[in-house]
Amino acid sequence: MLRYLFHRLWQSAVTLVLASIVVFAGVRALPGDPALAMAGEEADPQTLAAVRAQLGLDDPLPVQYVKFLGHALTGDFGRSTRTGTPVSEMIGATLPVTVQLAVYAMLIAVLAGLLLGVIAAVFRGRWPEWAANGFSLFALSVPTFWLGILAVVYLSVQLGWFPASGYVSPLKDPVRGLYYLTLPAVILGLSHAAVVQRQTRGSMVGTLTADFVRTARAKGLGRGAVIVRYGLRNSLIVVTTIVGLQLGGLIAGAVVTERIFSLPGIGKLTLDSVFSRDYPVIQAVVLVITFAYIVINLLVDVLYTVIDPRVRVSGRAS
Amino acid sequence: MAAVTVALTACVPVQHVASTAEHTDDYGTPVGAQAVQAGGELVMGLSSEPDRLDPTTSSSLYTRYVMSTICEKLYDLGPSGQIVPQLATGLPTTSPDGLTVTIPVRTGITFADGTPFDAAAVRTSLQRHLTLKGSQRTSEMGPVRSVEAPDASHVVMTFKKPFAPITAALADRAGMILSPAALAAEGANFGDHPVCVGPFKFVKRVPQTSIEVERDPRYYDAAQVHLDRILYRIMPDANIRAANLRSGDIHVADTISPQDVDALAKDPDLKVLQSPSLGYQGVTINTGNVDGAGTPPKPIDTPLARDPRVRQAFASSVDRQTLVDTVFNNWFDVACSPIAPQSPYATPASDACPAYDPARSRQLLAEAGVPTPYTVTLQVSNTQDQLRYAQALQASVAEGGFDLKIVPVEYSTLLDVQKRGDFELLQLGWSGRIDPDGNTARFLSTGSGGNYGGFSSAELDDLLSRAARAPGTAERADLYGRATQVIQRENPIVYTYRLRNLTVHSARVAGVEVYSDGVVRLGRAAFRADQEG
Numbered sequence: 001m002l003r004y005l006f007h008r009l010w011q012s013a014v015t016l017v018l019a020s021i022v023v024f025a026g027v028r029a030l031p032g033d034p035a036l037a038m039a040g041e042e043a044d045p046q047t048l049a050a051v052r053a054q055l056g057l058d059d060p061l062p063v064q065y066v067k068f069l070g071h072a073l074t075g076d077f078g079r080s081t082r083t084g085t086p087v088s089e090m091i092g093a094t095l096p097v098t099v100q101l102a103v104y105a106m107l108i109a110v111l112a113g114l115l116l117g118v119i120a121a122v123f124r125g126r127w128p129e130w131a132a133n134g135f136s137l138f139a140l141s142v143p144t145f146w147l148g149i150l151a152v153v154y155l156s157v158q159l160g161w162f163p164a165s166g167y168v169s170p171l172k173d174p175v176r177g178l179y180y181l182t183l184p185a186v187i188l189g190l191s192h193a194a195v196v197q198r199q200t201r202g203s204m205v206g207t208l209t210a211d212f213v214r215t216a217r218a219k220g221l222g223r224g225a226v227i228v229r230y231g232l233r234n235s236l237i238v239v240t241t242i243v244g245l246q247l248g249g250l251i252a253g254a255v256v257t258e259r260i261f262s263l264p265g266i267g268k269l270t271l272d273s274v275f276s277r278d279y280p281v282i283q284a285v286v287l288v289i290t291f292a293y294i295v296i297n298l299l300v301d302v303l304y305t306v307i308d309p310r311v312r313v314s315g316r317a318s
Numbered sequence: 319m320a321a322v323t324v325a326l327t328a329c330v331p332v333q334h335v336a337s338t339a340e341h342t343d344d345y346g347t348p349v350g351a352q353a354v355q356a357g358g359e360l361v362m363g364l365s366s367e368p369d370r371l372d373p374t375t376s377s378s379l380y381t382r383y384v385m386s387t388i389c390e391k392l393y394d395l396g397p398s399g400q401i402v403p404q405l406a407t408g409l410p411t412t413s414p415d416g417l418t419v420t421i422p423v424r425t426g427i428t429f430a431d432g433t434p435f436d437a438a439a440v441r442t443s444l445q446r447h448l449t450l451k452g453s454q455r456t457s458e459m460g461p462v463r464s465v466e467a468p469d470a471s472h473v474v475m476t477f478k479k480p481f482a483p484i485t486a487a488l489a490d491r492a493g494m495i496l497s498p499a500a501l502a503a504e505g506a507n508f509g510d511h512p513v514c515v516g517p518f519k520f521v522k523r524v525p526q527t528s529i530e531v532e533r534d535p536r537y538y539d540a541a542q543v544h545l546d547r548i549l550y551r552i553m554p555d556a557n558i559r560a561a562n563l564r565s566g567d568i569h570v571a572d573t574i575s576p577q578d579v580d581a582l583a584k585d586p587d588l589k590v591l592q593s594p595s596l597g598y599q600g601v602t603i604n605t606g607n608v609d610g611a612g613t614p615p616k617p618i619d620t621p622l623a624r625d626p627r628v629r630q631a632f633a634s635s636v637d638r639q640t641l642v643d644t645v646f647n648n649w650f651d652v653a654c655s656p657i658a659p660q661s662p663y664a665t666p667a668s669d670a671c672p673a674y675d676p677a678r679s680r681q682l683l684a685e686a687g688v689p690t691p692y693t694v695t696l697q698v699s700n701t702q703d704q705l706r707y708a709q710a711l712q713a714s715v716a717e718g719g720f721d722l723k724i725v726p727v728e729y730s731t732l733l734d735v736q737k738r739g740d741f742e743l744l745q746l747g748w749s750g751r752i753d754p755d756g757n758t759a760r761f762l763s764t765g766s767g768g769n770y771g772g773f774s775s776a777e778l779d780d781l782l783s784r785a786a787r788a789p790g791t792a793e794r795a796d797l798y799g800r801a802t803q804v805i806q807r808e809n810p811i812v813y814t815y816r817l818r819n820l821t822v823h824s825a826r827v828a829g830v831e832v833y834s835d836g837v838v839r840l841g842r843a844a845f846r847a848d849q850e851g
């Protein structure tokens with residue numbers, strides 16, 4: 001187990017370094033001049049030169065990279081070229097919002113997906129299955145941004161049930177915080193709920209028709225017990241995998257959702273920084289997201305070994 | 319000379335839109351005698367995030383919105399476009415040779431941190447604007463030789479050459495005065511915690527999210543300040559701002575799209591303010607920018623770049639009025655010159671507009687020996703409004719014999735393209751300055767850093783530099799009128815339309831004002847007494 005962990009940690013570190021190089025090079029390859037974006041149309045050549053020197057854009061690229069990495073390792077990502085705010089402060093302010101949104105959305109997705117998946121599997125061939133499958137087809141096909149805009153127009157503006165935008169930290173005021181986050185989390189979680197529903201249904205159908213279940217039923221085990229003890233338990237490994245895989249999609253979805261609901265999360269930060277060519281912010285944000293992604297994958301892998309010991313065995317064999 | 323005659327005969331006075339009642343200017347009404355509540359928090363949806371909250375290094379228009387509540391200036395713009403004293407006590411007096419400008423300033427008032435405000439503090443700020451590394455103000459302030467504070471209530475600026483636009487510059491960010499104590503403590507990071515004289519003082523900024531200010535009890539005119547707090551929330555998406563106005567989550571929003579404003583205007587709970595802009599939108603034609611803006615122009619061997627007749631053909635095939643009416647639902651105005659019609663420097667000559675005449679365009683192309691359709695490429699920002707306009711323009715100039723290819727480019731890349739001179743035609747706008755010098759010389763004088771088209775005309779250079787030095791408004795207006803005639807003959811920039819500053823606020827709020835500089839002024843706004851707060 002320890003060796004497996006060590007192996008995965010080492011892999012993660014290499015991935016992170018490679019990612020930092022790709023991010024650094026990618027940001028440099030963006031068209032547009034960050035000094036110009038910062039100084040604005042009105043800047044004269046002297047101002048532009050001063051800004052360039054200040055941003056360290058005069059150095060050769062490898063030097064810029066090494067400086068960037070050195071600072072990043074100490075948690076210093078520099079200051080935003082646009083607002084002059086320290087980047088670490090900006091990430092510190094926006095990351096918790098996205099994490100809360102993502103966790104809330106995933107929670108909704110897993111609960112709704114599991115429930116609908118079980119219903120679809122248990123009521124195979126009858127109307128509840130059609131309804132559940134219909135929902136997942138809808139949730140997967142409809143783009144998040146469109147649903148989000150509809151939700152704002154009808155649920156916020158016309159009916160006034162939810163705020164159209166804004167954010168209150170659930171840590172400070174849990175009731176208001178959840179109230180502000182609910183609509184965005186539902187919108188963001190919908191397509192993920194659909195994926196969870198489909199996988200749960202598939203896995204449950206497989207389990208419920210398996211020989212060992214038939215044997216258990218024959219021995220007198222109740223229907224509810226079979227569903228929970230065999231069906232759900234087996235579905236959990238599928239759901240864990242999906243949750244891991246979907247977290248990446250969740251961050252991508254958060255960019256859109258945060259923009260629609262004007263949520264001050266890291267997705268909105270990413271988008272705004274790209275538009276203003278805010279190099280230090282883009283680099284730091286993408287690195288932090290990559291880091292989070294790697295850590296989540298690591299956790300999911302470790303979680304597997306807890307749920308399904310066979311993974312641990314094959315892990316050691318490789 | 320023939321070209322001049324052609325240009326003059328092709329001009330007709332500007333046609334104003336047959337405006338309906340809802341399209342007349344409304345700059346907002348001061349609170350005055352209206353019954354208002356004391357206190358309350360006003361929330362404004364800002365269309366773009368301000369950059370540094372530092373008047374010296376800021377380059378964003380939106381910073382001015384926030385700064386208008388926390389950082390007063392030596393001069394301000396009045397509702398009718400005139401310059402009025404704010405931290406100064408009167409308009410500046412200029413010596414007969416135009417080289418010495420004396421500004422009387424207030425005394426006996428304090429900055430938000432308690433530091434006394436006086437001429438020495440003004441001098442410190444002006445010096446910083448002039449000399450700080452990365453300052454955006456240096457060129458706006460002209461050829462300054464020195465800034466002195468001979469006594470507590472007077473500041474004396476001396477210039478190497480007369481510079482008439484200085485008063486207008488001091489009515490913008492260059493005239494914002496910063497607390498010397500805060501400058502000493504924060505230095506280049508002043509923008510993290512800005513301290514000035516203003517009805518409100520800075521509380522905190524959450525990057526990408528909001529900026530909060532609260533009422534400053536030390537403010538000299540605190541009796542006129544009603545709100546406790548203003549929260550600026552950053553909401554770049556126009557649809558989102560409109561939705562939040564309707565749901566009541568925000569009370570004020572700027573830069574409403576012409577696509578949304580008709581619907582919002584019908585809402586009885588909302589009120590639309592509109593003021594014409596001092597800026598313009600236009601198509602820059604690359605006539606000589608080969609090595610980048612600011613470098614000496616070099617010839618470009620295309621009919622469009624070398625032959626003024628071809629550019630004039632392009633200008634006469636732009637059906638300005640129809641384009642504005644159809645693309646912007648009649649909310650914006652046509653633009654034909656760099657001088658806005660409501661500016662004190664506007665004259666019949668600067669208001670004159672080349673007529674839409676596609677037949678004349680084809681004739682000019684034939685005279686220039688250009689086979690039609692003549693293909694030209696326009697680079698344009700990839701926003702919805704800009705693309706819609708470009709497509710309508712394409713249809714318009716097709717009548718005049720041009721085959722316009724549209725290349726959408728992301729905004730900050732477009733700025734780069736413009737600077738490098740990597741374009742044939744380029745559509746962009748300018749937010750505008752109070753003084754016409756800031757709307758002309760920067761973009762059209764030979765070798766200027768903002769002369770993106772690489773245009774060069776000794777005649778225009780001479781007119782613009784005389785206009786910047788001339789002392790009287792009438793004399794300057796005449797020179798800008800003559801400059802307009804040269805511009806409309808040579809067409810280095812084909813001016814197309816002027817935005818209107820469309821601001822919408824809740825009917826529960828009084829005292830929101832927007833003048834032609836586009837800055838939404840909230841410092842003296844209040845919630846109405848007869849409404850729920």
